[in-house]
Amino acid sequence: MSPPGRPKGEYRSAQREGTPVSATQPMLRAYPRNSAEAAARIVALALIANGRIKAVETAALEARQAHERLGLTRPQWHGVIHDLCADLLGPARCGDEGCIPSELLDCMLDEVDDENLRRLVLRLSSAVVHADRQIDDGESFVLLAAIERWGLHPDDQALLEPLLYGRDFQVRPRGAVGDAPHKLRLR
Numbered sequence: 001m002s003p004p005g006r007p008k009g010e011y012r013s014a015q016r017e018g019t020p021v022s023a024t025q026p027m028l029r030a031y032p033r034n035s036a037e038a039a040a041r042i043v044a045l046a047l048i049a050n051g052r053i054k055a056v057e058t059a060a061l062e063a064r065q066a067h068e069r070l071g072l073t074r075p076q077w078h079g080v081i082h083d084l085c086a087d088l089l090g091p092a093r094c095g096d097e098g099c100i101p102s103e104l105l106d107c108m109l110d111e112v113d114d115e116n117l118r119r120l121v122l123r124l125s126s127a128v129v130h131a132d133r134q135i136d137d138g139e140s141f142v143l144l145a146a147i148e149r150w151g152l153h154p155d156d157q158a159l160l161e162p163l164l165y166g167r168d169f170q171v172r173p174r175g176a177v178g179d180a181p182h183k184l185r186l187r
Contacts, residue, residue, distance in 0.1 A: 027087065029087060033111055034117055039117050040076075042121050045142050046139055057132060066124050066127075105142070109150065
């Protein structure tokens with residue numbers, strides 16, 4: 001049975017199997033594994049993770065043809081965003097803010113296990129985070145959870161290092177000839 005106020009369809013609790021489901025535990029609509037909607041939902045979560053959708057973030061996704069690359073039409077992409085917001089309203093609220101338990105995020109991430117699709121999701125999510133040149137805690141939470149859950153592909157390391165270590169981070173081999181001492185800059 002669908003939760004009250006939600007369209008009929010299949011919903012899954014963010015709780016682990018075998019644990020009781022409380023009335024306040026958010027429910028997610030289920031998407032097929034590795035579907036365009038499952039992948040798009042993670043990108044959409046990165047988009048709303050700071051509590052608002054900024055024009056510069058949507059422009060970054062448009063420039064990268066995100067919905068097409070995910071295999072969605074524009075109305076389908078907007079539908080995924082709408083459905084995610086609807087799923088997170090109500091029981092996922094903590095005062096004036098929305099709360100996304102790590103179990104809920106794990107459920108979303110587990111729906112994508114195709115390596116190429118994961119890399120696309122990471123790239124598009126990273127584009128959202130980079131768009132406004134500031135990394136909010138919610139955005140960082142989504143990306144770091146994906147990296148931890150999925151592991152970091154070596155090709156994506158350079159893409160995500162600025163998010164993890166700061167924009168001035170550079171990898172340099174230790175003991176390389178001609179290396180001058182480096183200073184750590186704290187901001």
